Amino acid sequence: MSAQAPSIQTDDVQANVKPKAVAKADKHIWGIFIALCIISVIELYSASSREVASSSIGVMGPIIRHLVMLGGGAFLVYVLSKRHYSDFIPFTIVFACVSVVMMVYVMFFGEIVNGARRSLTILGIGIYPAEMVKLSAVLLIALVMTWNPNTKKVGVTSKAVIYSGFIVLLLSGLLIEQGLTNTLLLLAISYSMMIVGGVRFVDLLLLTLAYAACGGLFLVYLVLSEPKDIPADEDQQIEMVAGETAKKNPTRLDTWKARLGRHGQDSVPKWEIPAVGKNRQEILSYMAQANGGIYGVGPGNSREASRLPLAFSDYIFAIIVEELGLIGGIVVLTLYLWLLGRASGIASHCNRTYPALVVIGMAIMIAFQALFHMGIVSGVFPVSGQPLPLLSKGGTSIVVTAIAFGIMLSISRTATRQGGKKQDIRDEIDALPEQFGAENQMQL
Structure with missing residues (x-):
């Protein structure tokens, strides 16, 4: 099937008129979004008990x-779903530039969270640009692969691979100081696309x-460089492995080595490892999941939510398994995999390459982040902070996930299908710039 773009009409009237929707917004994607929001409200109420106990915000404040x-996210999903997907093409460059500028600012002037500069505050609202960078990567890679x-x-040229690789390396360089998991997640998303x-x-x-x-050169740089002048906080101090000489200002390399060292202690069963400062979070999360069993202890009956640090964000899946059991954990996992499968079906039937790449890229981003979170909480991967999309507390994560859902729904509604009218x-071709006229040849 030829990938040559058909001739584009330049009539001024046609250029200013968006084509009508060719289908209704996908009910499965809407259903997954609503189901995740309902689970989020129920489980976050339980997981926020520690936050309530340590502040004066009141019992109902966090929820x-x-x-x-979530209400703002749902409104954003609805608004974006009503737009034609071609409107997101100029949005890509603007969003990517804003994300990069914020990340650069955070690298030098950001607020320190868990041992690294991760956020900035605008009008009293904390923003984590790392979440925005992952969305930017999906949109930019889709653009580059569509253009080449x-x-x-079948497929794309080597030039597309080079450009995509450069984008991934640039964004990874901005993310690596904040945490290795975000960088690995970005690589997994880009490889999949x-x-x-x-x-x-x-x-x-x-x-x-x-x-x-590039990774080897960066590792050499970390080894040779002096520790940065970042005040050591509680999280950094508990990352030091037993018997190691404590540093006043440990680097991210020290943190990674400590976490990998603890994760590699497979000779000792998890249930025999005592919960001490350096491993308290993961051990308590294992205890929560074990307490849940097959059917769970029921919503609101969590035993570990009041003891587990970051139960409302990085360890929300542990509370879900404790309260809803193994069955509830499987249901949550199925929702994310269902989203990935549904997006794959939509992508495989799109006529144009661009909407196909964007819809599958958004689903991969959400599903992979969920899998990383679950793998970390269950002990498959080393400990690292990674929110569970829509379920974890966090404004930036919710907004970025809502944008991804809105874009997927827009494509399901406005992208033409193979065999369509x-x-x-x-x-559709008239509404797109000339570079976006290539026919869909994705290997799904």
Whole structure:
């Protein structure tokens, strides 16, 4: 199937008129969003007990704030779902530039959270640009791969791989100081989009070697550089492994080594490891999941929520399993995988490459972040902070996830399908810039 863009009409009237919707917004995606919001409200109420006990915000304070954020997110999803997906093309560059500028600012002047500069405050609202960067990566990679289709074979050109790799390296360089998990998540998202988009194995192999070389150079830099002048906080101090000489200002490399060292102690069963300062969070999360059993102790009956630090964010899945049991955990996991499967179905039927890449990229971002969170909480991956999309407390995470859901719903409503009406396809092509006329050749 040829990837050559059809001729684009330049009539002024056509250029200013968006094509009508070709279908209703996907009910499955809407249902997944609503289901996650309901679970979030129920479980966050239990998980916020520690926060309530340590402040004067009142019993209902955390849940009211979370309801406001979810309500704003739902409104954002609805508004974006009513737009034509072509409106997100100029939005990509603006959003990516804002994300990068914020990340650069945070690197030098950001507020320190859990041992690293992670956030900035605007009008009293804390913003975590790392969440925005992941969304920017999806949109930018979709743009680059759409602009560089392989006109002779299925897939994209090597130029698309080079540009995508440069974007990933740039954004990874901004993320790496904040945490290794976000960088690995970004790599997983980009690899998945490239594989689905038809990148050749040889190009992927060369790209992997380039990533490895850059990662090696960064590791050498960390080893040779002096500790940064960042005040040591409680989280940093508990990351030091037993018997290690404590540093006044430990670096992120020290944190990573400590976490990997603890994770590699497979010879000792989890239930025999005592909960001390350096591993208190993960041990309490394992206790919460064990207490839940198959059916759970019921909503509001969590035993560990009042003891587990960050139960409302980085460890929300532990409270979900404790209260809803293994069955509840599987249901939550199924919702994210269902979203990924539904987005794959939509992408495979899109006529154009751009909406197909964007919809699958958004679903991959949400599903992979959920899998990373669950893997960390259950002990599969080393400890690291990663919110569970829509379920964890956090304004930036909710807004970014809402944008992703809104874009997916917009594409499900306005992107034409293979075998659809010819007039709808012509209208779609007329609404798109010339570079976006390539036919969908994704390997799904």
